[in-house]
Amino acid sequence: MAVMTRWLDPDEQRTWRAFLAASRALMDTLDRELQRDAGMPHAYYEILVRLSEAPERRLRMSELADATGSSRSRLSHAVARLEAAGWVRREDCPTDRRGQLARLTDDGFATLAAAAPGHVEGVRRHLFDALSPAQVDQLRRISEALTDHLSRA
Amino acid sequence: MAVMTRWLDPDEQRTWRAFLAASRALMDTLDRELQRDAGMPHAYYEILVRLSEAPERRLRMSELADATGSSRSRLSHAVARLEAAGWVRREDCPTDRRGQLARLTDDGFATLAAAAPGHVEGVRRHLFDALSPAQVDQLRRISEALTDHLSRA
DNA sequence: GCGATTTAGTTGAGCATTCAACTACTGCCG
């Protein structure tokens, strides 16, 4: 049962490679800036952001994993590092003895607050300043369609 | 000299997070598929693709690094692994004694040829099938604007 | 043509991520 491959036509090829190059370049740039200015990779910054927005600045490990689009294992390792840095503390979950809560410490919050302006400025300069308002809107719709599609599969 | 941070408004925030989630989910999915089906990460696949398209299936290390948007160091490590797998061979550059050429072996080409249909199918299913033709066009323009902007900075 | 700078590429250490295996607890179904 030889199934014909639906190859990419030249336009699709160009789009795919452009997307690949752009998203990689953007993430690499932001990651490098954040590492330089705040001493943490972007993935860790995101974890701190999500915690800072949660009630009492704490979340179940699995909710945090979902929120950051990370695997359980990755999050476990990451939180271990963040805990060693003093930015996060682990707490037992009162309602489920298997569960753990990650809580953002004051120190972690302060570190995040110090890093945020520089990082936001980076996102603006490298992403939004390159796009028209219409393109920003298009990018949002495209991204949401993509996420939606991927989560259905 | 306190410079006001240009914070993201709610729309921008939403766009940024959607983009982050979508590109990460897409790349993770394709990476996992490629690892499962071809035993290599997406970055390595890309290296093989670029080599396969080059005259005599070989390129200078630095051109290959540029083509794949990778650092010199990363490429060195990657080619070392690809060489160990028997998919790439290093050759001395005849015109610059500092230089190295990476050449795709027949075995590497065969491996690539075997992996390509599945991977292309994945790109189509996870990316293009989720978007309208207009969105594909928008995504290309956005990506090209972004790359252009980033390379100027 | 000779020293200083730049460019090409590699290397090793340290960090991040993945995968698979594992423990411990919950909740369901008989």
Next chain:
DNA sequence: CGGCAGTAGTTGAATGCTCAACTAAATCGC
């Protein structure tokens, strides 16, 4: 109740990436 499938999270090994330091060769400037 008792067993058992599913869920929560961790761990260690293997892999890949980053950064900084390094070697070696080309090129620039005088």
